[in-house]
Amino acid sequence: MLPVLLMFLSIPEKYKTGCRSRLKRSHYTSVNCVLENSQKAIMVRIQDFEGMQYFRDGTPAEKQDYTYFNQQYATSSQAGDHNMYPDLIVQPKRDEDVIKTVNWARENQVAIAIKSGGHQYSGASSTSGKNIQIDLSNTYKDLMVLDARNPIAQDRALVYVGVSNQLKDFNAYLKHNQLFVPYGQCAYVCVGGHGQTGGYGQLGRSFGLFGDHIRTIRMVCHDGVIKDVSKENDAELFNAVLGGSPGNFGIITHYIVEVYQAKSYVGTVVGPNGFKGPHGIKGLWIYSPKVLKSLLTAVAQMADDSNVPRGFDLCVSVLSTDFPVTILFPPLKNADEWERIQNKIKGALADKFLDWLNGSFPAIIVLYAQWCPTSKDDKYDESVDQWFNKFRALKGFFKNETLLINELEEDMSRMSGEWIFPKQREFDLPYIKRTYSTNSKSLEKDGWVDDVVNRIDLIYNPRHFLDNNPGDKEYEAYVHCKLSVQIQCYGGENSRFYRNKDNGTSYSWRDTSVVQVLDCFHEPGDRYKEYAEKWQAENDLIMVGPSSSFSKQDRRLLWGSYGDWDLGKQDIWKCYYEDAAKYQKLGKIRGKADPNGTFTANPFAVSAIATRDS
Ligand SMILES: Cc1cc2nc3c(=O)[nH]c(=O)nc-3n(C[C@H](O)[C@H](O)[C@H](O)COP(=O)(O)OP(=O)(O)OC[C@H]3O[C@@H](n4cnc5c(N)ncnc54)[C@H](O)[C@@H]3O)c2cc1C
Numbered sequence: 001m002l003p004v005l006l007m008f009l010s011i012p013e014k015y016k017t018g019c020r021s022r023l024k025r026s027h028y029t030s031v032n033c034v035l036e037n038s039q040k041a042i043m044v045r046i047q048d049f050e051g052m053q054y055f056r057d058g059t060p061a062e063k064q065d066y067t068y069f070n071q072q073y074a075t076s077s078q079a080g081d082h083n084m085y086p087d088l089i090v091q092p093k094r095d096e097d098v099i100k101t102v103n104w105a106r107e108n109q110v111a112i113a114i115k116s117g118g119h120q121y122s123g124a125s126s127t128s129g130k131n132i133q134i135d136l137s138n139t140y141k142d143l144m145v146l147d148a149r150n151p152i153a154q155d156r157a158l159v160y161v162g163v164s165n166q167l168k169d170f171n172a173y174l175k176h177n178q179l180f181v182p183y184g185q186c187a188y189v190c191v192g193g194h195g196q197t198g199g200y201g202q203l204g205r206s207f208g209l210f211g212d213h214i215r216t217i218r219m220v221c222h223d224g225v226i227k228d229v230s231k232e233n234d235a236e237l238f239n240a241v242l243g244g245s246p247g248n249f250g251i252i253t254h255y256i257v258e259v260y261q262a263k264s265y266v267g268t269v270v271g272p273n274g275f276k277g278p279h280g281i282k283g284l285w286i287y288s289p290k291v292l293k294s295l296l297t298a299v300a301q302m303a304d305d306s307n308v309p310r311g312f313d314l315c316v317s318v319l320s321t322d323f324p325v326t327i328l329f330p331p332l333k334n335a336d337e338w339e340r341i342q343n344k345i346k347g348a349l350a351d352k353f354l355d356w357l358n359g360s361f362p363a364i365i366v367l368y369a370q371w372c373p374t375s376k377d378d379k380y381d382e383s384v385d386q387w388f389n390k391f392r393a394l395k396g397f398f399k400n401e402t403l404l405i406n407e408l409e410e411d412m413s414r415m416s417g418e419w420i421f422p423k424q425r426e427f428d429l430p431y432i433k434r435t436y437s438t439n440s441k442s443l444e445k446d447g448w449v450d451d452v453v454n455r456i457d458l459i460y461n462p463r464h465f466l467d468n469n470p471g472d473k474e475y476e477a478y479v480h481c482k483l484s485v486q487i488q489c490y491g492g493e494n495s496r497f498y499r500n501k502d503n504g505t506s507y508s509w510r511d512t513s514v515v516q517v518l519d520c521f522h523e524p525g526d527r528y529k530e531y532a533e534k535w536q537a538e539n540d541l542i543m544v545g546p547s548s549s550f551s552k553q554d555r556r557l558l559w560g561s562y563g564d565w566d567l568g569k570q571d572i573w574k575c576y577y578e579d580a581a582k583y584q585k586l587g588k589i590r591g592k593a594d595p596n597g598t599f600t601a602n603p604f605a606v607s608a609i610a611t612r613d614s
Pocket of ligand 1: 114116125136184186188191192193194197198247248250253426
């Protein structure tokens with residue numbers, strides 16, 4: 001099953017033959033027999049399919065099942081307007097089921113939407129009409145450190161990872177092996193989509209994207225054949241899959257990822273405060289525009305300075321009231337610590353507001369700051385300590401608002417887990433999303449910090465609640481909308497995000513200095529949706545355009561898509577790809593990889609261009 005990989009890697013026996021052990025196969029067969037008997041009444045769509053099949057238009061009981069499994073992150077917000085109701089949802093047990101699905105879809109001229117973790121914000125891992133969804137959330141959970149036959153750098157290791165692994169499980173596995181690699185912050189995102197959309201996260205400056213570390217892509221192609229795609233054997237397809245058009249080239253089952261040995265990234269000399277590094281600060285403040293301004297000024301200064309050394313990473317998040325904060329800050333689970341924090345909150349907020357909060361946590365600002373030694377010469381010296389001092393100093397400036405400043409001194413296999421956001425979704429509400437990116441290096445001078453703080457404050461400031469009455473717009477927006485904000489620095493000449501730009505992948509906008517996520521969740525209903533939409537429409541005017549303090553150009557990221565999702569429209573694809581040449585190159589590769597449109601299940605796909613090859 002892994003012909004190319006076998007040439008240079010030592011692959012575990014079970015992958016070499018493509019057959020599972022007798023015990024395993026007979027186990028599945030017997031389970032299947034039981035199911036077959038009990039499911040005689042169920043319509044069969046794909047013959048001899050071992051896994052489950054759920055129909056949109058089945059019996060009432062089948063419809064119940066279908067509704068249960070037809071849930072993903074975007075269902076709350078896009079199910080209607082992007083029609084996320086496939087005719088059939090299939091859950092393969094193994095490769096053979098995936099191949100059968102591809103062959104069946106091709107022969108029946110329907111398309112397949114591919115879902116691993118179901119976190120695509122526009123609902124692009126779903127589809128509609130007669131098309132089907134292949135749900136891989138439980139199919140490929142393999143994890144194995146491979147014994148590389150060809151020498152690799154001493155500080156690296158190769159890991160074979162199935163697409164159905166969630167980041168939290170991948171992280172736990174790497175930690176167990178004292179390994180690490182960069183990836184995004186959401187614990188429940190799956191590796192399957194994440195590899196194709198990049199994997200933007202806390203280690204972005206110091207180590208680049210998750211996708212920068214993928215060496216081989218194992219995928220089921222349009223003809224049902226399994227291929228191991230690497231830069232060496234198919235540079236074009238490798239390039240297109242990693243960053244080009246997620247879900248539209250084939251069904252990926254596994255990646256081989258080159259990860260880092262944590263022991264190779266520890267400081268050797270004890271510096272100020274007794275720290276050697278890797279070092280981190282995880283800070284928590286009650287929301288206040290002054291604190292936010294101070295932290296975002298640090299982001300702007302870092303982004304504007306091209307010479308910041310590689311090892312620094314910085315991310316600032318803001319979360320509305322009601323967020324279960326202890327999952328981000330486990331020390332707060334300690335009863336004494338919790339009481340101390342609650343007393344601080346009581347001292348900082350007005351009684352009327354505290355009554356309204358009724359025990360839930362107020363809006364918060366969260367800081368993730370990290371320094372990792374990335375070369376032998378990197379030392380935790382005065383300059384590194386000064387950088388952390390900027391954040392420590394906020395304790396003195398903002399006594400009332402500062403809740404926690406946790407210092408972290410641990411190896412990267414542990415540290416990288418500190419930045420994971422261990423929650424399925426930020427708020428159990430529909431959302432209007434925005435992810436803006438920029439290559440600006442004059443954010444501070446251009447006044448972006450004030451602009452973004454003012455926009456955020458329009459929703460976050462408790463004064464909107466205190467100074468208004470039910471029915472007033474500000475009051476209603478405050479009470480019925482919640483924000484999840486995440487702003488991270490990626491820029492600089494030394495940033496690996498930037499330096500990796502010519503590594504054979506196609507992730508766009510590699511000169512990005514800052515990515516800002518401004519997601520507005522709202523209570524269901526047109527009225528509240530309208531508040532959120534209006535807030536975002538105004539943000540668009542401020543964050544993008546010739547006179548914007550943030551970005552002169554509309555630069556969107558496939559992982560954070562929003563608005564019109566038709567990548568066939570020039571106005572839209574121009575936001576996701578640097579130029580027409582790149583878009584057309586991807587289109588030609590799409591034409592070859594997907595000649596029958598089997599993997600074109602919705603408009604969030606680069607238009608395929610037919611060539612003589614395809
Ligand atoms: C709450 C939340 C937080 C997030 N935080 C971050 C973050 O910090 N950094 C970041 O970079 N991203 C982040 N994302 C975005 C996320 O990483 C991307 O949407 C990613 O592509 C999701 O992968 P998935 O497999 O979970 O989702 P899916 O919706 O299943 O897949 C996403 C896309 O990849 C395709 N795809 C999935 N699996 C396969 C496969 N096996 N073969 C072929 N195509 C496939 C799908 O068709 C779809 O187009 C976040 C998303 C959410 C909802």
